[in-house]
Ligand SMILES: CC(C)[C@H](C(=O)O)[C@@H](O)C(=O)O
């Protein structure tokens with residue numbers, strides 16, 4: 038029996054996760070869900086961020102479904118580093134998978150792209166780079182203050198994520214991987230990425246490749262996002278590029294992600310790219326599509342390909358039949374998509 | 384008499400700089416231009432990148448006009464670090480100034496923005512952060528390889544660029560500064576930026592402020608670029624965000640920049656944001672507008688406000704009268720804009 042750990046988190050996190058669970062109820066019959074109360078609320082109430090005992094419990098599950106973590110009342114970094122990034126690192130979720138598609142029925146801010154034309158996936162490294170947490174501050178608050186951040190990169194970490202990107206590209210129609218870095222300035226890390234990319238690509242003669250600097254890629258994601266198939270990139274660059282990719286495909290409200298441990302040594306974690314959105318929390322207006330699609334990625338990861346496809350198709354159908362400007366409630370969308378998944382799975 | 388050092392550089396750099404010089408000929412009568420042959424061509428011919436004697440000579444000028452540096456035949460980083468970044472650092476050009484406006488006659492890839500609606504300037508820090516060149520590689524080429532990049536940030540460097548951004552905001556209509564960083568992950572450097580931003584803003588009660596994470600800013604530059612007035616940010620984030628800003632305002636072919644030393648202890652350097660574009664070099668089809676606008680920023684910096692305004696107006700008028708799809712040659716545009724500047728300056 039599949040055991041899912043659920044971390045609803047803060048703000049709209051709880052609202053959208055509830056919808057994703059409805060979908061799982063019909064797509065993954067008989068799974069067990071264990072809720073973990075983590076995030077700003079718990080932090081304020083108990084001072085706890087992520088007790089080690091909870092890490093151990095989470096580790097016993099097949100996968101984790103997360104809503105959103107964070108609130109302006111908590112100093113920046115506390116929950117991000119102490120909870121979200123800690124889980125990504127502790128559970129060795131080195132593939133941060135972020136697909137972006139422009140679905141029929143959704144509106145891109147770009148004038149010249151039509152639904153169906155954008156279909157890319159960013160394979161963002163999840164356990165290295167500037168996210169390693171190396172750095173420090175001296176003379177804080179004085180005019181002599183200095184602060185450093187160190188990007189740590191290994192051949193080991195670079196190679197495994199690049200290999201994953203090639204594997205995914207091989208399974209896609211266009212079979213193309215774009216490596217994105219900033220080799221002309223970050224010559225050390227960039228050199229490592231570039232060499233590793235070249236080495237790994239030799240094992241995939243059927244996959245076409247190119248390389249772009251991150252600034253150029255940020256631009257091309259706006260001017261010709263249709264050109265991308267798979268993008269593989271470093272942790273921070275992936276953070277930025279996936280928000281652009283989300284923006285051009287109808288917004289962060291639709292963007293799903295998986296923090297995947299492909300070796301399955303620990304559970305993978307699935308979460309919408311959006312945050313807790315305190316401004317709209319509690320109003321029942323958050324679009325649960327990103328959370329539902331994240332549940333779809335979870336199903337795919339656990340080997341339930343048919344159920345995953347049903348979720349994708351149901352969401353696509355739901356988006357396609359929305360009328361422009363229409364504002365549906367979180368619950369209503371969740372119910373509609375759930376019904377459709379049930380229908381598709383027969 | 385004003386002494387300008389001119390570095391045409393590689394590829395289309397030489398072509399567009401020639402047009403910017405025509406404009407300067409009428410906008411800054413009597414200036415002297417000294418050309419410096421630097422870039423890929425010289426590197427291949429002599430092995431030299433930027434001899435110290437040339438740095439000293441350049442330092443004797445009032446300003447530097449640069450075309451574009453680089454060619455795929457040179458390993459990544461060699462010319463960028465050895466020439467472009469060396470000048471930015473040696474000449475303490477700590478304000479990397481990058482205005483973006485959507486001019487009438489230009490086409491944004493965004494469906495819902497109209498010419499005139501985007502008018503923002505990014506004040507990118509130019510002498511710190513990940514561009515400092517700190518980092519290294521161990522066990523290169525082996526499976527044990529590690530590579531690091533270190534972001535170095537000082538209160539001194541952060542404060543002066545933030546102050547510059549507030550000064551510029553104060554002179555603009557909307558008087559708004561957005562600080563962009565990634566304080567929730569880069570807690571050390573982000574903390575320094577955030578504290579410094581708060582401290583400096585206290586000296587500018589007439590300027591409104593907000594803060595955004597870099598991923599959110601990258602998204603909002605696509606979904607609502609109209610909202611920005613002045614953005615102040617770190618070196619690498621500025622590199623990425625200005626390419627997005629260029630993309631939504633008609634492309635990098637129109638984006639001007641100044642590497643400014645506001646204290647005037649060394650010359651400032653003005654360059655188009657685009658690169659040497661080897662694919663279109665030598666064909667006479669590169670749009671010289673970015674180089675010409677960069678010359679406009681140079682004029683402004685040297686205190687020739689009227690001439691600078693004339694250049695901006697001439698370029699705006701030129702863009703406004705282009706017919707969509709029309710492909711004008713580099714020379715033709717240069718001549719047209721030059722004639723118009725002459726006319727405006729009467
Ligand atoms: C909340 C933050 C730590 C996180 C990140 O930077 O990875 C978020 O932006 C994301 O993309 O998942």
Ligand SMILES: CC(C)[C@H](C(=O)O)[C@@H](O)C(=O)O
Nearest residue numbers: 221222252463467468622656
């Ligand atoms: C060429 C490169 C070193 C440079 C940078 O990264 O600053 C360029 O991208 C720019 O934006 O001027």
